[in-house]
């Protein structure tokens with residue numbers, strides 16, 4: 001299987017969109033099962049509950065555009081046209097948080113807000129080259145708490161760079177809702193920042209049960225970092 005879909009999103013029928021949503025859920029469920037069986041003894045962050053919102057966004061993403069993702073990148077990669085078998089290999093070798101694919105202009109940083117400056121730099125390069133392509137930078141709402149995000153947004157807005165930041169807002173930074181992080185403060189970001197809301201589903205963080213990784217079949221010799 002090369003990728004989860006064969007048509008452009010905007011050409012898909014309602015049934016085909018619903019089928020794609022189901023395939024995303026099935027992929028993630030299969031990985032969750034492996035993780036719960038202690039077959040992936042590495043950090044993994046699962047997606048869920050945001051399939052429809054993401055498919056809507058990916059309708060706008062064109063070939064040649066750049067996609068920057070986070071520690072929670074499985075869905076982004078699959079919707080970018082990533083091969084699910086390849087993604088499974090990446091996850092099994094411990095690189096769930098470091099998905100990289102040169103052919104798809106797909107890059108990840110698992111550092112909170114760390115991706116914003118990289119996305120901004122690529123957007124600057126695209127503008128200098130006179131490219132029509134854009135940068136799409138996915139971030140969690142925890143990134144709104146970070147100064148790096150503010151700096152990148154101001155630079156992109158001020159120089160009108162082809163970069164869109166998409167806040168995937170589940171009102172959680174790890175487990176802490178916004179009200180406990182910064183009270184009632186709301187900032188109006190410029191138009192290069194978009195937001196969608198979703199309710200995270202099990203097991204977005206934690207599985208509520210203990211998993212014994214001591215008998216894991218995965219390698220325990222991995223040092224970490226992306227494999228190019």
Ligand SMILES: [Mg+2]
Nearest residue numbers: 140141170172
């Ligand atoms: Mg969040």
